[in-house]
Amino acid sequence: MNKLLRNSSVLASGAIVTAILAPVFAKGLTTAPAPGFAPDDACVGNARHLAQAVLTYAQDYDGKLPPTDTQAHFQAVVTPYLTSPSVFTCPATHLAYVPNPAIGGHDVFEYRTTSGATVLFQDVAAHRDHLSTLAFVDGHIERGGVESGNxxxxxxxxxxxxxxxxxxxxxxxxxxxxxxxxxxxxxxxxxxxxxxxxxxxxxxxxxxxxxxxxxxxxxxxxxxxxxxxxxxxxxxxxxxxxxxxxxxxxxxxPNTAKPTSGADANRLKQIGFGILRYSQDNNDLLPPMQTEQGFEAALRPYLDIFVNPLTNQPYILNASLSRQSLASLPDPSNTWLVKDPTINTDGTLFVLFADGHAKARLYHLAQHISVGPNNETRLFWSQAEGDIALSRLSATGVEFSRATLSQGAGVIKSIATSPTGYTRILISGPYTTSLLTLNPSFYLTQKTDYGPYDGWGPVSVSVGGNNQPRLLWNRYDKSSAIWQASAANDYLSDKRYALASGDIATGLAVAPDNSQRLVWTRPSGEVRFWTLAAAGDILSQSGVPPYHDWKAKSVTVGPNGNTWVLFAGTGGSSLMTMSPTQQRLNKIDFPAEAGWTPQEVGVGADGYARVLATNVDGRGRLRIYNNAGALLSSHEFAPY
Missing domain, CATH: 3.30.1300 (Pantoate--beta-alanine Ligase; Chain: A,domain 2)
Structure with missing residues (x-):
């Protein structure tokens, strides 16, 4: 065993029947991680989660690390900080991690200069590859002496x-x-x-x-x-x-991280600080706020950022407060100065108030669709704090019910409905991936948690004629895996694919005969399609050359086995249909519409395509087209 110490619009009342679906307490719900898949990565994922839990414990106890004299003592105090007790066990060895007995109860600050070399806990035995996993006081994880991760x-x-x-x-x-x-x-x-x-x-x-x-x-x-x-x-x-x-x-x-709503909030706070400094230098008066140009000119000596970092749009100013005395405001904490022009893509809309604080209003946004065997569309909504809601739409796209499914569940990655009417929802959480099953009456009947698998991220879920879901995963090294799960969502097997450098798998759809369609994109913008057998073997391939900035947004398979692919870019969008052997059958082009971006396509038993698009102002829209591209119906859904 390695040493433990190492050197070195809300809908009209009554128009919608609203229900609350039981979150995770229905009979048969399970939370056990899937065995068999990537046990080494699962070990690192567990270790990373456990290390973070230990450090969170230390934050709650004035910097003191938990007791590590015994595994039982260690586990008892850390368990409340974990999503599941299974995190204490290495999925590769099936043995509990052993904590470092020398550090229990010590202050984290004692290891200020050695936290990257002081073991927190480690594998009790090596894996099949003769390597062990170690976690350190600074939170980083190593396998075989090499730091794990991307x-x-x-x-x-x-x-x-x-x-x-x-x-x-x-x-x-x-x-x-x-x-x-x-x-x-x-x-x-x-x-x-x-x-x-x-x-x-x-x-x-x-x-x-x-x-x-x-x-x-x-x-x-x-x-x-x-x-x-x-x-x-x-x-x-x-x-x-x-x-x-x-x-x-x-x-x-390079900074590859995309700005988040936190960046929006911080920007508004900076603007608020600039306004305060202006007021202090100008006899307590607020700056001119009737025009963007006048506002920016007045605050230029104090800051040079005036747009939302997520949308690059200028903020909306409260013109009624232009040149007013800040001290004259009766309630600064409830008087808005500046706010977002539109709802952000995560459903947040931030407002800056006269006392300097920024607050978010949270909205549910239409995000995903799937179509059931009765041609009803499932429309899923999500919100920045992880709340999930579900709308049922008729065969013509009219909403007739809406339900809250879960609160704080995570980010919906994909949804799919089987020929039997059961809907799977793939959710990515901070440490685990969850697959939820709704029965045809939209009651939650199954919740299965997978992982964490370090370096692996869920992409999409699809279900074939056998009602067994397939899950597409990507790893940071550009390798991909397709899981096959049972009808009860238990992991059965997986097929790995090593794509060329820079290629990335972006979508998966399963046909009624259980054959599969895998979509992946090359750095050049070319989109490739693979038809896979039910077991994952490649049957045929085809490709679409790059066209401007268009990207493959969504893929689905119709009841006759034809593949539908939705492409979209700044110049417009198109729906392409291909035969089961990847022969192109039809392509329908749609012009660009200001503010609207097509997101997903679903096809019902009627063979009609449903296309979900979202607007920069937060609205969603479902349009239904026949095979010739004729518009049959169109309905919009306001954020709420």
Missing amino acids: PTSINRSHLRQIALAALQYVQDNDEHFPLMDTAAHAKAALSYYTTGEYVFQSPISGQPYEFNTNLSYAFFGSILDPTNTFLAQDAIAPPGGIRAIGYADGHVT
């Missing part, structure tokens, strides 16, 4: 730690950088400010990072442009040729 993300995380460590060093040393003529000297000076010496080595190349020798002993104030002055970077360009770079101001490129 190497690209870990690489950026390392450089971010180094860049921030350099700024902390500068603060402690009269605004001067340390000696950085070699990687070893930089590590010696900065390691105290990081979680361990391991962060000074690239997980991609295995080589130390390259440091900017010109910054050795440099005075921070003498750097003309810290945002464009590199501090450390990959010594060797990784595959793809794009180096990760940490800069003197602490930021790292």
Whole structure:
């Protein structure tokens, strides 16, 4: 066994019948992780979840780590912080992780400079590949001495730690950088400010990072442009040729993270701070707010950001408050100054109030559809806090009932309805993936949790004629897997696919005969289609060359086995149908509509296509087309 210590619009009243579906307490609900799939990745996933739970415990107990004298004691106090007690057990060895007895009850701060080298807990036995999993006090996980996870993300995380460590060093040393003529000297000076010496080595190349020798002993104030002055970077360009770079101001490129609603809230708070400073300098008056130009000109000395970072649209100003005295407002905490122009894609709409706080209004947005054997459409709504709702639409798209399904469940990735009328909902949560089953009466009958599988993310679910769901998963290394589960959602088997570099699987649909359609996209924009046998073997292939910025948004299979693919881009959208052998049958083009983006397609037993589109203002729309592309009906759904 490895050592435990290691060096180094709301609908009109009565128009809709609304119900609350029992969340997860129906008979037969299960929460056991699926055995057999990626046990090594599942072990790392469990370890990551457990390490986070331990650190959350420490936050709740003044920094003190939980008792680790026995496994029983350790598990008893940490269990409330976990989604399932099964997280204590390694899925590869089926043995409980052993905590480090030397650290129980100690303050996390005691390991400030060694947290990346102090074991928190570890496997009690090696896996079949003779490697073991170890978790460390700083929260990172290793297998066989190598940090686990997406190497690209870990690489950026390392450089971010180094860049921030350099700024902390500068603060402690009269605004001067340390000696950085070699990687070893930089590590010696900065390691105290990081979680361990391991962060000074690239997980991609295995080589130390390259440091900017010109910054050795440099005075921070003498750097003309810290945002464009590199501090450390990959010594060797990784595959793809794009180096990760940490800069003197602490930021790292490339930054692949998409802005979230938190960025919107922070931007509004910055604007609020700018307004406060303007008011202090201008006799307590608010700035001119009748036009965007006048508002920006007045606040330009205090900030230079005036648009929503998620939409790049200017905010709406409360023109009635232009040039009013801030002190004259009777209730600043309930007087709005600035707000989002539209609902964000996650259903949030932020408002800045005169006392400086920003608050979100939460809306449910139409997100996914599936079509049942009776041609009814299931329309699923989701909201930023994970609430899920379900609408039932008639064969012509008219809504006749709506129900709250679950609260705080997670992010809906995909939904699918089987020929027997049972609907599966694939949900991605913080640590586990869940598959929910609704019966034809829309009661929740089954909930099965899978994972966590470190590095794997769920993409979509589809169900064939045998009522057995298939789940498509992608891994950070661009490999993909298709699960076959039982009618009770239990994992049965999987088929792995190693795609070419840069290719990514984006959709899966299962035909009534249980054959499968896998869609994947190449970096060039070309879209490839595979027809797979029920067991996953490739039967035929075809492709669509890149066309402007159009992307394959959704794929489904009709009752006759034909494949329907929805493409969409800034120039419009199209519906393409292909035979079971991937021969193109028809293509219907639709012009672009301002504000609308087609999202998903579903086909009923009538052979008609249902297309869900969403608007930038939060509205949803369902249109039904016949095989010739003629519009049969159209209905809009307001966020609520």
